[in-house]
Amino acid sequence: MNYSMIRYILFRLMRVMGCLFMLPFVVAIIYKEYDSAVSFLVLAAACSLIGVIGSLKKPANKVIYAKEGFSITAVAWILMSLLGAVPFVITGTIPSYVDAVFETISGLTTTGGSILTTLDGIEYSVQFWRTFTHWIGGMGVLVFLLAIVPMADGYSMHLMRAESPGPVVGKIVPKVKDTAKILYLIYFGITVVEIICLFLSGMPLYDAITISFSTVGTGGFAVNNAGVGGYSVLSQAIIIVFMALCGVNFTVYYFLLNRKPKEAFAIDEVKFYFGTMFLAAALIAVNIYRAGILDNAGLSFHHSLFAVVSVMTTTGFGTLDFDKWPMFSKMILCILSLVGACAGSTGGGFKFSRAIIVVRNFRNELNFIVHPKAIKRVYMDGHTVEGTTVKSVSAYLGLYVMTFIASTIVVALDNFDFQTTVTSVAATLNNIGPGLGMVGPMGNYSEFSVLSKIVLMFDMLAGRLELLPIFIIMKPKTWRR
Structure with a gap:
């Protein structure tokens, strides 16, 4: 284990966190929230100073392998969560540190589940920081670090693979550093365009900025x-x-x-993603219209499409309380929440690419029983999926199911109703936010016990990092030299 490189990257992360705290400081100054401004400034100065001092000594050995990459990613996200919770506590917004960490992890992992029972009255700077955590975690702060920290390209790929979602993570250009820059430029560009569009639609500028953070980060x-x-x-x-x-x-x-539209539209995952989206929205629109939830067909489709897109992308916004919709609609939304968005996006969930691989591999196994001598391969985007990828997807599915079951059993100790217990775990493990029952679109997680909140925090981190990094740091062998 290359401890010197782990230390160096974590201290560089502290420097980045110090810079990030300056943004809510500026907001606090603009809105004359001077007590909060002092709090954010002190945090920014402390993180920056510790980060600068700690990273002065550069490691002689900058080589990191998969073990270090996954470990750095998991520890970095835990560190960000612990630091990001401090503003909520010192400003008095969330007095309990455990609750503050829950809110921060929910923000950084773009889950969006909250322990807050009301949002009115919270200072602008704190609300800004709260939504900004979505934007930070959406693309991943380590991907940002890759763009600025000098590192051997072959080794930095381990960091990107650990933080980026999906069964396969590749470079879109030869160098990882350049890939990270391109991703963040696209991410920033989409954010700016949405802010402009929302502002022109009549939304106040502050709301346009914060809602864009939550939307683009799918939080x-x-x-x-x-x-x-x-x-x-x-x-x-x-x-x-x-x-x-x-x-x-x-x-x-x-x-x-x-200008490569042929390559863009040849991706199978994207086709299934949009096809499923509009089919599900149409089915739910008909269902809620016939059930009398809404008496306007156009609005029925609008709100059903909003709910479908929000759940599929694991954003978690809600225009209506879909917990009151017919069971058929709720069941479709629950299934979509498990699948999630596309690999390589800011959305969570199992991912469409994994679902496609699982289904096609299952189909091949059935065909193999009928035709034992036939050679069947799993294809995606016109190419053969490597056997190692199929194997890793199967392993991921097994670990996912075991994590889901274990978490549900522990959360059940709170003795809430079935749908609250099950969907709270599903909503956190898939980084959705709202579930059904007490954690529905109009509910929150404030009533859960400390033990359940810790389990759900674990699920949020495990879901965002796609399980492996979190489980790897829990193995004692990982930390042996």
Whole structure:
């Protein structure tokens, strides 16, 4: 284990966190929240100073392998969560540090589940920081570090692979550093475009910025009790578009920017993603219209599409309380929440690419029973999926199911109803946020015990990092030299 490199990267991360705390400091100054401004400034100075001092000594050995890459990623996210919770406590927004860490992890992992029972009255700077955690965690802060920290290209790929979602993580250009820069430029560009669109739709500038953080990061934190349901239908439609766009593999946008539409639209995952989205929205729209939830067919489709896109991309915004919809609609949403968005996006869940591989591999196994001598391969995007990838997807599915079952058993100790217990675990492990029952679109996680909150925090981190990094740091052998 290369401890010197782990130390160096974590201290560089502290420096980045110090810079990030300056943004809510500026917001606090603008809105004359001087006590909060002092708090954010002190935090920024402390993190920056510790980071600078700790990273002065550069490691002689900069080589890191998969073990170090996964360990650094997991520890870095835990460190960010512990530091990011401090503003909530010292400003008095969330007095309990455990609850503050829960809120921060929910933000950074773009889960969007909250322990806050009301959002009205929270200072602008704190709300800004809360939604900004979505934007930080959406693309991943370590991907940002890759763009600025000198590191051997072959080894930095281990960091990107550990933090980026999906069964296969590749470079869109020869160098990992350049790949990271391109991804963040696309990410930043989409954010700016959404801010402009929301502002032009009549949304206040502050709301446009914070809601864009939550949308592009596919997180779901709102800034008032009305949530996005309080905005105009036009604003909601814009949010639908950008939620859907950010649930797509960002490689697609690179292809489009480089005038390679054939490569962009040849990706199987994207086809299934949008096809499933509109089919599910149509089915739910018919169901809630016939059930009398809404008496307008157009609005029925609008709200059903919003719910489908929000759940599929694991954003978690809600315009209506879908917990009151017919069981058919709720069941479709629950299934979609498990699948999630595309690999290489800011969305969570199992990912469409994994689901496609699992289904096609299952189909091949059935065919093999009928035709034992036939050679069947799993194909995606016109190419053969490597056997190691199929194997890793199967292993991931097994670990995912075991984590889900174990977490559900522990959370069940709180003795809440079945749908609250099960969907709270599903919503955190898949980084969705809202579930059903007490944790529905209009509910929250405040009533859970400390033990359950710790389990759900573990699930949020494990879900965002796709299980392996979190489980790897739990093995004693990982830390042996």
